[in-house]
Amino acid sequence: MTDKVQRITSVFSSSIGKKLIVAFTGVILTGFVVGHMLGNLQVFLGQDKFNTYASFLQGLGELLYVVRGMLLLAVILHIYFSIKLALENREARPIPYAVKKYREASYASRTMHYSGIIVFAFIVYHILHFTLGKVHPQYYHYIDPKGRHDVYSMVILSFRNPLISGTYIVSMFLLAWHLSHGFSSLFQTLGLNNARLRPVLGTLGTLLAWAVFAGYVSIPLAAWTGILKLPPGVLP
Amino acid sequence: MDLTLYVWRQKDAKDSGRLEKYPAKSIDPNMSFLEMLDVVNEGLIQQNIEPIAFDSDCREGICGTCSMTINGIPHGPERGTTVCQLHMRKFKDGDAIYIEPFRARAFPVLRDLITDRSAFDRIIQAGGYVSINTGGVPDGNAIPVPKVAQEEAMDAAQCIGCGACVAACKNASAMLFVSAKVSHLALLPQGAVERKRRVLNMVGQMDAESFGSCTNQYECEAVCPKEISVQFIARMNREYLQGRVLPEA
Known part of the structure; x- marks a missing residue:
């Protein structure tokens, strides 16, 4: 192994190196969560605008696959190194305390692996549902008046199913929960924290988490309450 | 009672x-x-x-x-x-x-409540020092130290190495201890010379001693008898990244 290769591999094997990867992929994934939410909120602009946005994304061609590939890689690295660190951390204390009290650690921070695993399961289900149309295929084949895939009607019809919107709302809560610790945490790991920034990042993390929750959940709620109306002719 | x-x-x-x-x-x-x-x-x-x-x-x-x-x-x-x-x-x-x-x-x-904490000593031996070449005694105030750096260095130097940070951490991580030592020396001009080598060696020893790693829950800071701030962990992460990426000056 050359010196340079050794230097790079030892970053991946050091504790801080692994943490840096989790934090850096966390930045990418948080960016996606916010961007995806802003894109989705265009559903409130009506069928035409929303389907235009959807067909724009589908029309990106190779670029779409580059972005998807990067996101997939970020997800894989984030999960792989989180699990690796969690296993090492568990080994660092083989004999537990008989009595253990927490003074600082938030409940969200202590349940990151649970929230993470459930959110991951949701992502798989979510892609099978809205991207691939493999689950709930009955909502997938609508065509809008301009002959495009009617994503707008698919979303509204899907969310009128209480089981689908229920799963979605619970998952979004766990995503927000994960972000409420993850956001400020990734700044700390990347070394972008000091006494002055710390309370700001904490508040920003909480705000971001609940903004993400509110943004995503507004869609099934609007579909449910009839604020989002189906275009005429979709239902027989 | x-x-x-x-x-x-x-x-x-x-x-x-x-x-x-x-x-x-x-x-x-x-x-x-x-x-x-x-x-x-x-x-x-x-x-x-x-x-x-x-x-x-x-x-x-x-x-x-x-x-x-x-x-x-x-x-x-x-x-x-x-x-x-x-x-x-x-x-x-x-x-x-x-x-x-x-x-x-x-x-x-x-035995009973006594633990062997010499892992901390080995981390210090790996880099928690400033190399001094022998020679004439330097003038007391020959190297100016900015007040802000001085105060922050002293905040980090308050660490007494008791190990409570490790004991409180759910991952038994030593990062508060190591970061206090890394920051204390990196902030002072005498210690800054070896900062890159120091952070890499100390973190390497810390990992070799099978401490866990930080999940940013800050239990360590809450139990630290000297109330060392976790901002030093952020500083250590920064130092580590620089030590990895930038060549030693």
């Missing part, structure tokens, strides 16, 4: 250990926690029971030798103090108190 103690008893490093129940009767609330244990030990000796072994040295809160986890919190319920500076008036008559050693794979229990 009368108390019930549940104390971790372990004969030696090989013994599996267990919690034993001891009554602590007519304890003066003005005693320190260690004095209370001294009194309990007197009673145990009279009953021909091996006294509870625990570490202590200065008993004035500056050496970092005393180390025990009291009711699930390293150094006990009082913030910003070591066990020797914790007084019995912080407890109530009739309380049950669980006393356990600092728990970490890197801190093996030698």
Whole structure:
């Protein structure tokens, strides 16, 4: 192994190196969560605008696959190194305390692996549902008046199913929960924290988490309450 | 005041250990926690029971030798103090108190509440120093140190290396300790020369000692008797990234 290769591999094997990867992929994934939410909120602009946005994304061609590939890689690295660190951390204390009290650690921070695993399961289900149309295929084949895939009607019809919107709302809560610790945490790991920034990042993390929750959940709620109306002719 | 103690008893490093129940009767609330244990030990000796072994040295809160986890919190319920500076008036008559050693794979229990914390010494040996070439004694104020850097360095230098940060962390991570040492030296011009090598070597030794890694929950800061801030962990991460990416000057 050359010196340079050794230097790079030892970053991946050091504790801080692994943490840096989790934090850096966390930045990418948080960016996606916010961007995806802003894109989705265009559903409130009506069928035409929303389907235009959807067909724009589908029309990106190779670029779409580059972005998807990067996101997939970020997800894989984030999960792989989180699990690796969690296993090492568990080994660092083989004999537990008989009595253990927490003074600082938030409940969200202590349940990151649970929230993470459930959110991951949701992502798989979510892609099978809205991207691939493999689950709930009955909502997938609508065509809008301009002959495009009617994503707008698919979303509204899907969310009128209480089981689908229920799963979605619970998952979004766990995503927000994960972000409420993850956001400020990734700044700390990347070394972008000091006494002055710390309370700001904490508040920003909480705000971001609940903004993400509110943004995503507004869609099934609007579909449910009839604020989002189906275009005429979709239902027989 | 009368108390019930549940104390971790372990004969030696090989013994599996267990919690034993001891009554602590007519304890003066003005005693320190260690004095209370001294009194309990007197009673145990009279009953021909091996006294509870625990570490202590200065008993004035500056050496970092005393180390025990009291009711699930390293150094006990009082913030910003070591066990020797914790007084019995912080407890109530009739309380049950669980006393356990600092728990970490890197801190093996030698006996009862005494752990081997020499892993910290090896981390210091890996880079927690400033190399000085011998020669004439330099002038006292020849190297100007900015006041801001000086103060922050001294905040980090307050670390007494007791290991409570490791004991409190759910991952038994030593990052608060290592970051305090890394920051303290990197902030001063004398230490800044070796900063890159230092952070890489100290973190390398920390990993080799099988400490866990930080999940940013800040339990360490909450139990630290010197209230070392976790901002130093952010600084260490920054130093580490620089040490990796940028060539040594």
